[in-house]
Amino acid sequence: MLLIDCPYCGKRPEVEFHCGGEAHIARPEMPTAVEDADWGSFLYYRTNPKGLHAERWLHGHGCGRWFNALRDTVSDAFVATYEMGKPRPDRDEATASSPSNA
């Protein structure tokens, strides 16, 4: 079970959270002005990166706040969590580890 660092509460176990998909996809100001194809992309098209991925998370069984997180989709490491509205932090691709047995 992952430990997720809620920006408001601190580290809490994964079961308290709910993932809300890719972050930084803003709802258009005036949706009716958006072309069909663009609206389709907004609704349905998401990146599926190997490596760092910015995601929305809800601390539903905690403070009830939404926030964003940078998660490494390979190692599941949470590289950063940050408040809604803040820009995506500038981080290098990083994985969780560590000392080696070599």
Added chain:
Amino acid sequence: MSQPFRRPSGGRIDRSRPLAVTFNGKQLEGFAGDTVASMLIASGQHLAGRSFKYHRPRGILSHGSDEPSALLSVDWRADRGAGYRDPNNRASVVEARDGLVVNTQNHWPSLETDVGAVNDLLSPIFVAGFYYKTFMWPRKFWDRVYEPVIRKAAGLGEAPEVRDADRYSNRHAHCDVLIVGAGPAGLAAALAASADGEKRVILADEGFEPGGALLNDVTSEIDGKPAMAWVAETVATLDARENVVILPRTTAFGYYNHNHVCMVERVSDHRADAPEGLARERLWQVRAGEVVLAAGSHERPLVFENNDRPGIMLAESVRAFVNRWAVLPGNELVVVTSSASAYRTALDAKAAGMRVSIVDIRLDADCGTELSLARDGGITVRTGHTVIKALGGKRVTGLVVAPISANGSIGEKTTLACDCVAMSGGWTPSVHLFSQSRGKLRFDVELDAFVPGTSAQAERSAGACRGVYDLSAVIADGAKAGGGSSTPQATVSFAGFQPVRVLPTDADATKIKAFIDFQNDVTAKDIKLAVREGFESIEHVKRYTTTGMATDQGKTSNMNALGLVAGILDRPLPAVGTTTFRPPYTPVTFGALIGPARDELFDPVRRTPIDPWAEKNGAVFEPVALWRRAKYFPQAGEDMHAAVARETKAVRTTVGIFDASTLGKIEVIGPDAAEFMNRIYTNAWLKLKTGGCRYGLMLREDGFVYDDGVVARLAEDRFHVTTTTGGAPRVMRHMEDYLQTEWPDLDVFLTSITEQWAVIALQGPNARKVLEPFVSEIDLAEDAFPHMTVKTGYVCGVPCRLFRVSFTGELGFEVNVPADYGEAVWKTLYEKGQKHGITPYGTEAMHVLRAEMGFIVVGQETDGTVTADDLGLSGLVSKVKTDFVGKRSLTRPDMVAEGRRQLVGLLTKNPDEVLDEGAQVVDDPGQPIPMKMIGHVTSSYASSNCGRSIAMAMIDGGRTRIGETVFVTTPAGFTEAVISNAVFYDVKGETVDA
């Protein structure tokens, strides 16, 4: 039974504390510090069970958690009744104490005489893949004949038949360094890691005494002291450090993401005096900054004919029994080995008084100093020899051995009489946890073993679990892994071995049983057969032969199986690969995994304030989301159909009373509340007057219906929103999502008030008459309180939000009172309503009544692909608002396309026939399969008010096809139905608007 094989002195047992265990009905004697295995050996009892497939007599192979054979059923608290017994406990790790009742498994009628042993004689047919090949035809025999027979014949212990009566607890812990294993490496690591008092250190070991392999060691010295004195000093130092937690009897069984390690601590099984109610086991979920794995290694058995006879044990285990437990596993010992370490066993056993000889597969030149030490000690050593087979049945009586010549031929055979064999084929590092952590293994040719390669998490392995075997090196390695250093002077260990897979023999290899996997009864010939049949991947060989798939996870068998496959295929071992190690490392009880999460703590039941009344009045309940709701209230002799017919009739003719407390309720408060509602719902809200109600429809951004419910405006800045029962949490989440992430500028607060209000619905022509006497500060007159309005006041003197709403089409009120008053208000209304024939009704009647009116239920008529227009509800979608959630999607081409599935009614030709919900609809039942489905039934009921069955359905272009005949699937075939409008009941008399 007395203890004829107990040594007169020595061992790590407390002779001042004798104890007794019941074994197959007989009394076994022993001392504190014993395991059941050491007590069995003390009594001379080696036969400890029957094997999985062939029912072969089996003894004790090992002294640790890798034991594959001596599996016992243990009744931990026989004095407390049933519910304390579990099967398949390894005798070698069951700590002895007074009161244990243990029994051997998998035999009938007795351990000594087992009818199932005939399988051993029939073994030529029980080859690898036997089940796949034999039980294929006929199909109908699969579950009726084959499975019951196989299940009865195979297997080990019996699953308990009663509920586990024990308690289990769990606990989360955080530390800077978690060390798994309290052998020399783990102790050294703990010592180093905890030197900094700021570092929280947890040291866990599966045994009940720290020391690991040093517990078996009476000859090694560390810095001039006996090894166990070093252990005692180290443990004392660690004990004195406040930043160290030592957990004995605690097995780390799973290594997950983010250094999350799960461990199970055996809290009370070893305590005769454990008070009732003390947890049996505790699950530890540890989050560690760093993990040091010091898990040790497993000895490899040697593979020769009848290598499973009781009395044949791993060499280190013989040493452990002799030294640690002061029991002799026999009088006449033959040590068979390709490993130097077994010489220590020979020397210690001889010192303890056993007659010992050694058969070494290696040539003199390949041996180290151990050889001359043994010979100088007066032990006969036959080097360059092989074992042809073991003699004896329920106990080994001899070994047939022979020299191997340079060209590999077998020389003259000699029979060595013996009652105990200590075998060693070398060592396999325990890389289970490392592998579980997703670390990559590396094959080390020198060590003939897979060792930890690249780590995937903040973790290090130390000592024997990464192939470091010499004691000084092990301690130094542990200290380094703990972040320090140490250069101890310790006795040089006998290390190194020559890998052998199957011992050379001149016997017909297809006729003999030389076991690789003892627990699953897999022999060398099974593996050979699998390879011959084309299974080359070790993952396939494993599944086909089941080698390594038993509860011991192949701890003793994996390397022998791998090596054999690699040898047959003539490939380097790493090319054959290794199988995946998965949790748990050793079997874990379900009790420990679930802890206190049983019954309602696992699956909570939400009850409404009126639930006690419903229960007392004979309600039949159904689960709705986590709630239990009254489904109907049968009277004597009524089935559901009759009860629902009566309840629905009462609502249409007089008055019904219904518990609607489970409706989701959210209060939307703030200066921007109306604007927020305007954006979240399809309807227009800005103009809704205070005191007004509106049926609200909510879409997802993709334009599909998400939820619905009545919303009341209580004040300019306050809305009381209701949602579907099941939808309450997701609607709240949906609203919060938009509020927090898209419109943080809106000044609005959302509060879930579902459980604050009990909701009592009064529905029917006499609803007002029932309610009127109890209402104060509210005028119920039609003009003053029309349909779809809300007022606050008092009912029965209790503060109330009174809604004039209807989900039945009849005159209706929903009485919202604080939850604590719900039952009292309900009882009053029910009792005083008797003169009007007030009838409690449940969810089933509620469904029928709403379907009679064509009212939808989100989640029943809708499935996430249905639009408002599909439901005929486009009137609820504002054309004026420039934006709301889902609006843009409504003009996407597919959403406005012709022929979308639309909500209609279906009337069966036979009015008594009730369609199945979910049934498919076709135009022509004669068309070839696959048929074109044109829709499905969403709701279907027998309606006594309509005098016939009614159904709602989603049909392609349904609204344009009213009056047409279609065919609906039934269990018997098809039935005819006519498409109709989805409103079935013509409300008479005083209705919603009267």
